[in-house]
Structure formats: C-alpha cells, structure tokens
Amino acid sequence: MLRRLSRGNGENHMRRVLGVTASAVLVATALSGCGNPPGTDGDLTDDWRPVAEARQFAPRAGECHVNAEPTAYLTSHQPVDCAKAHLVETFHIGTFTGDLAARPIPPRVGSAAMRSAFTECDAKAKEFVGGDWRDGRLTVQVAPTSPAGWAGGSRWYRCDLFELNPLDDTGDAAVNRAGSLRGALRASTPLRHGCAEAGEWGHLLTVPCTKVHRYEYVGVWMAPNASYEDATKDEDAVHTKCRSVIARYAKVPVDRMLRYRTGSTYRFPSEEAWARGDRGVRCWYWSSGKKLTRSIAGGGTKALPVN
Known part of the structure; x- marks a missing residue:
C-alpha cells in the first residue's frame, strides 16, 4: 500500500486497496509331479537384479515454472526454459535441518517456522539479482516440498523469485515474463525502482529522472516483527x-527541519509477502510542490531546501 505525506504540517494520506517401487509378492506354487526345467535350480529369485532404491524427487536451481504455487508438488513440476514465458524462477535449493527437519509434516507456507528458510532465500536472492531485490518490482517466496514428499524423506525447499505488476501496488501476483532474473538489478532496468510519476489511478510509474516527476525511490526501511495490522496502523x-x-x-541532516524538506510516500509488502517474512518498507521521496527533472541522490540541502 502506498501512503503519502507532504512536507511541513500539511498531511495528505493516500491509501489504495488495490519411480515408484512396487512390492513384488511372489507366490510360489509347488506343482506336484513337475521337475525343474533344464538349467534351473528351482529358486526363482536368486538370479533377480536388486530393485533400485526409490529416488526422491528434487527440483534444481535454474529452473523456471509456469505454476507459481508456493508448495512444490511432483505432479505440478513442469519446468520450462527460462527464456520462455514463465511465472517464477527457482534460484536456490535449500534444506531444512535440525528441529524443523524432524517435524512430521513440512512447515506451513507463511508460518513463522518458515522464516529461517526465507532469511536464506533473501540473502541468496540479493546475490542472484546483483542487489537488494526489494529495490525492484520483485519478490521472493519459499516453496517447500509437498506433504507426500516430506513423508518420503525430502527436506528441500525452493527459493523462488518473481516479478510484480507495476500497476498493482498491493498485489502479490506473479507477472508472466521471459528471461532469467540473474543479474537483473546490476544495471539500470525497468524492473528497478527509480524516479516516478503518478499514473492513472495514482499508480507510481517509473520514468527517467531527467523527465518531469514528483517521486523518487530512496531505499528500504526494515520493519520489526509484528502482525501486519499492527505494523501498518x-x-x-x-x-x-x-x-x-x-x-x-x-545527504541532508536528520533533524527537526527534515519534515520541512521532504514529503514521503511508502509501500508495505503485500500481506502475503509479509507472511512469508518480507519486512522491507519501500520508501519514496515526494515533492508536493514543484516537479523535478533530476535525481535528489546526494544533492544535499540544495536539492532539498527547507520550505
């Protein structure tokens, strides 16, 4: 949700709600009066090759998927080439260990028990995209193995990354895209938050900082653990x-005059992303007065004078 506050004492809040091992049972029937065929010893099992141990299904990093479901079922595992249209990209495979691995069922998606896995995926995602993924229209999810896979001994989880819709400030739906997100934030890209102007319905649309704009993305504030309701109120x-x-x-002082230098706008993660573990509040500078045609980055008090 984007919420906006003007500089000075005037406040203008804006809200938008926008394979299988078959057990072979051999029934040996003694046929009276029948001898063993030539070249046999009568033992039908001693010459069988051992049946291979069942292999557990496991996904691989580098796979992309047309199904964004956050629980990884074998039946829905149909990876595609990341150069083709897809919804999510698996960039890392982690493993549950310790007490979590000893549970009789996998941790529930969105539960507190999944936070350690999310922390690992968070760090790996930064390495993968070349920066903080929160600085772009991206989000991370943890996709654990299915209950059946867990019962069979699997303890892996997928770290997935997907692109968000620029016209849905509060949504969590994956956008269909083609191409890997590896290194996606290492350079200037439409995925990266930057200067912006309000479009139709008030959505922030990224524009070059040399174009007329009122908003500029400045970074993330990490909120403490709390319920979503308490965190946003x-x-x-x-x-x-x-x-x-x-x-x-x-690069201006954090003092009592700061509120007279800048307006602000922010967006919380979606409720779904918050439940997954994302605590990053995205912050934007907002000019409630004149429009800008350059970035305020490092501009000091000249860029943000007291008004």
Missing part, C-alpha cells in the same frame, strides 16, 4: 522512518 511513525531513509539518500 501507525502511518506517522512509518513516514518518520522513511524521511530518515530519504535524508541518507539525499
């Missing part, structure tokens, strides 16, 4: 945190 506190992020970005 104190808008003034979130704006204060985002103003500090703006100050670091523009």
Whole structure:
C-alpha cells in the first residue's frame, strides 16, 4: 500500500486497496509331479537384479515454472526454459535441518517456522539479482516440498523469485515474463525502482529522472516483527522512518527541519509477502510542490531546501 505525506504540517494520506517401487509378492506354487526345467535350480529369485532404491524427487536451481504455487508438488513440476514465458524462477535449493527437519509434516507456507528458510532465500536472492531485490518490482517466496514428499524423506525447499505488476501496488501476483532474473538489478532496468510519476489511478510509474516527476525511490526501511495490522496502523511513525531513509539518500541532516524538506510516500509488502517474512518498507521521496527533472541522490540541502 502506498501512503503519502507532504512536507511541513500539511498531511495528505493516500491509501489504495488495490519411480515408484512396487512390492513384488511372489507366490510360489509347488506343482506336484513337475521337475525343474533344464538349467534351473528351482529358486526363482536368486538370479533377480536388486530393485533400485526409490529416488526422491528434487527440483534444481535454474529452473523456471509456469505454476507459481508456493508448495512444490511432483505432479505440478513442469519446468520450462527460462527464456520462455514463465511465472517464477527457482534460484536456490535449500534444506531444512535440525528441529524443523524432524517435524512430521513440512512447515506451513507463511508460518513463522518458515522464516529461517526465507532469511536464506533473501540473502541468496540479493546475490542472484546483483542487489537488494526489494529495490525492484520483485519478490521472493519459499516453496517447500509437498506433504507426500516430506513423508518420503525430502527436506528441500525452493527459493523462488518473481516479478510484480507495476500497476498493482498491493498485489502479490506473479507477472508472466521471459528471461532469467540473474543479474537483473546490476544495471539500470525497468524492473528497478527509480524516479516516478503518478499514473492513472495514482499508480507510481517509473520514468527517467531527467523527465518531469514528483517521486523518487530512496531505499528500504526494515520493519520489526509484528502482525501486519499492527505494523501498518501507525502511518506517522512509518513516514518518520522513511524521511530518515530519504535524508541518507539525499545527504541532508536528520533533524527537526527534515519534515520541512521532504514529503514521503511508502509501500508495505503485500500481506502475503509479509507472511512469508518480507519486512522491507519501500520508501519514496515526494515533492508536493514543484516537479523535478533530476535525481535528489546526494544533492544535499540544495536539492532539498527547507520550505
């Protein structure tokens, strides 16, 4: 959700709700009066090759999928070439260990028990895309093995990455895309948050910073663990945190005059992403007055004068 606060004392809050091992049973029937055929010893099993041990299904990093389901079932595992249309990309395979691995069933998607797996996926995603994935229209999910796979001994989980819709500020649906996200944030790209202008219905649409705009993405504030309802209810506190992020970005003092230098807009992760473990609140600078044609990055008090 995007919420906006103007500089100074005037406040304008904006909300939008936008294979199988078969057990062979041999029934030996003694046929009276029948001898063994030539060249046989009467034991029908001693010459059989041992049946191979059943192999557990496991996905691989580098696979892309047309199914964005956050639980990985064998029946829905139909990976495609990442150069073709897909919804999610698996960039890492992790393993549940310790007490989590000893559970009789896999951790529930979105539960607190999945947070350690999300933390690992978070770190691996930053390496994979070449920066903080929260700085772009991206999100991360953990996809554990299915209950049947868990019962069979599998303890893996997929770390998946997918692109979000630029016209849905609160949504969590994966966008159909073609091409891997490897290194996607190492250079300037439409996926990366940057300068923006409000489009139809108030959605923030990325534009070049040399074009007229009122908004600029400045970074992320990591919220503490809390319920989604509790985390989102104190808008003034979130704006204060985002103003500090703006100050670091523009290189101005964090003091009592900061609120008179900048307006702010922010977006919380979706409720689904929050449940997965994403605590990153995305912050934007907002000019409630004149429109800009350049970035405020490192601009100091000249870029953000007191008004």
